[in-house]
Structures are given as C-alpha cells and as structure tokens.
Amino acid sequence: MNSNNFEKEFEKIALFSDKISDSDKQFILENTRAVSYKKGITVHDGNECSGVFLVRSGSLRVYIMSDEGKDITLYRLHKGDMCMLSASCVLQTITFDVLIDAEEDCECFVINGPAFAQISEKTPEIKIFALETAVSRFSDVMWVMQQILFMSMDKRLAIFLWDESARINSDNIELTHEQIAKYIGSAREVVSRMLKYFANEGIVENSRKGVRIINKTRLRELTL
Numbered sequence: 001m002n003s004n005n006f007e008k009e010f011e012k013i014a015l016f017s018d019k020i021s022d023s024d025k026q027f028i029l030e031n032t033r034a035v036s037y038k039k040g041i042t043v044h045d046g047n048e049c050s051g052v053f054l055v056r057s058g059s060l061r062v063y064i065m066s067d068e069g070k071d072i073t074l075y076r077l078h079k080g081d082m083c084m085l086s087a088s089c090v091l092q093t094i095t096f097d098v099l100i101d102a103e104e105d106c107e108c109f110v111i112n113g114p115a116f117a118q119i120s121e122k123t124p125e126i127k128i129f130a131l132e133t134a135v136s137r138f139s140d141v142m143w144v145m146q147q148i149l150f151m152s153m154d155k156r157l158a159i160f161l162w163d164e165s166a167r168i169n170s171d172n173i174e175l176t177h178e179q180i181a182k183y184i185g186s187a188r189e190v191v192s193r194m195l196k197y198f199a200n201e202g203i204v205e206n207s208r209k210g211v212r213i214i215n216k217t218r219l220r221e222l223t224l
Contacts, residue, residue: 006034010109013054013080019125031115037102046097049089049113055081058106061182062098062137072148072185074098075140078167084134089113090120103179148185157194158222160184161204165213174210 007029011017017025034056037043043060044050053060060077062085077083077100084090085098090113120127147156160183164173175183181191195211198204203219205212213219 009056010054013056013082013109015082016126016129019129020119020123024119024123028111028115028119031112032109035108035110037106037108039102039105041102042099043102043106043108044086044098044100046099050086050100050110051113052087052090052111052116053077053083053100054109054111055079055083056107056109058102058104058108060106060108061101061103063101063182064096064098071099071182072144073183074144075137076103076183082133083137084130085137087111087113087116090117090130144185153186153190153194154197154222156184156186157191157198158219161211161213162216162219162223165216171213171216172210173213176210180211 010029010032014028017028020028037058043053055077057079060081060083061073062075062077062083063071063073065071083100086100116126116130120130147159151159157180160180161173164175165171177192177195178188180195181188184191195204195206198219199206201218203213203215203222205214
C-alpha cells in the first residue's frame with residue numbers, strides 16, 4: 001500500500017485523526033503498521049502493550065480467561081471498530097488483562113502504544129476520545145455480565161441470535177454451537193440443548209452450516 005492510500009484508509013477508520021495537527025498525524029502514521037491476522041490467531045495475549053487496534057476488515061474477539069481455562073467473550077470488533085484495552089500503556093488505569101483472537105482472517109491498523117500515549121498526553125481531545133472509547137466498551141462488558149448473572153439462558157441465546165442477525169443482515173447465522181457458546185459465556189452442550197428447544201418450537205432450523213431463523217416474531221418475543 002503506497003503512503004497516500006495508507007493515509008486515506010487510516011483516516012477513514014481513525015475517527016480522531018481530524019482532532020490532531022498535521023505533524024502529530026504524521027507521527028501517528030509513522031508509528032502505525034498494517035497487519036494481517038489469520039483466523040484463530042491470538043493477536044493480543046494480555047501480557048504486554050500490543051498497541052491500539054483499528055479493524056479494517058474481519059472480526060476480532062476480546063475475552064477474559066480464568067485460571068481454569070474458562071473464557072468469557074466481552075465483545076467483538078468489526079470493520080471500523082477500535083480497541084483500547086490492548087494498550088495498557090495508554091490507559092494505565094486498566095488493571096485486568098484481556099486476550100484478543102482473530103475470529104476471521106483480519107486486516108488491522110495497529111498504532112504503537114507508547115506513540116499513541118505520547119500524543120494523547122499532549123492533546124486533551126485525543127485522551128478524551130481514548131477514554132470515551134474505553135468507557136463505551138466497558139458498557140458492553142457490563143451488558144455481558146448482566147446477561148450472565150441475571151438472564152435466563154433462552155433469553156440470552158435469543159438476544160444473541162437477534163443481534164447477530166441484525167449485524168450481518170441475514171437470518172442465516174453460520175456459527176457453530178461452540179462459537180455461539182463462547183460468545184454468550186456458556187457451554188456448548190447447553191447451547192445445543194437450547195437450540196434444539198428453539199427448533200422444536202419452530203423458531204429456528206439447525207444445520208451443519210449453523211442456525212437459520214424461521215420465526216423472527218417468536219424470537220423477538222423471547223428477547224423482551
């Protein structure tokens with residue numbers, strides 16, 4: 001990618017780029033790299049400041065893992081999304097580790113953490129933008145915890161299927177039961193049983209390719 005194309009594409013995703021001077025923007029560009037990740041790769045293991053991720057294409061999964069190896073998906077990142085939790089050197093008040101995997105082949109911009117921290121310290125607008133981005137993600141995290149702690153399994157699954165269908169603009173959700181279980185913080189066996197129940201109720205059809213929603217009205221009722 002030549003420098004002009006790189007800068008144009010970066011500016012489309014980096015919503016903060018219009019808040020900094022040309023010299024600071026050039027500094028950020030010089031400390032940003034375009035990276036490709038294959039599906040299944042761990043792009044951030046929680047042990048270092050990997051930098052700020054801007055997703056160009058594909059999808060990343062951000063999660064936490066217990067000492068026993070159980071993981072809970074906090075949120076997912078898609079095209080145009082930005083992740084600050086991978087840059088602990090920027091937001092030093094973050095005291096817990098997250099892990100990030102590529103759920104699909106991904107193209108990302110990765111801004112060097114110390115470089116972004118340097119710019120944010122001298123430009124209040126950037127620091128505010130970083131904090132607002134992190135806070136919005138913490139809202140996602142609290143929503144996940146609320147579902148796990150207080151919602152029934154059928155409602156959690158219905159909400160996930162409804163939201164995923166809206167996100168991809170399709171009633172055909174090509175995810176395995178194991179993937180869905182990871183996204184909603186449950187066990188594959190539990191998800192399989194609940195999807196079988198949904199199928200018996202005429203809400204979905206299950207296949208090797210995933211799940212097809214066939215009664216959106218009934219599914220919507222379960223989310224309320």
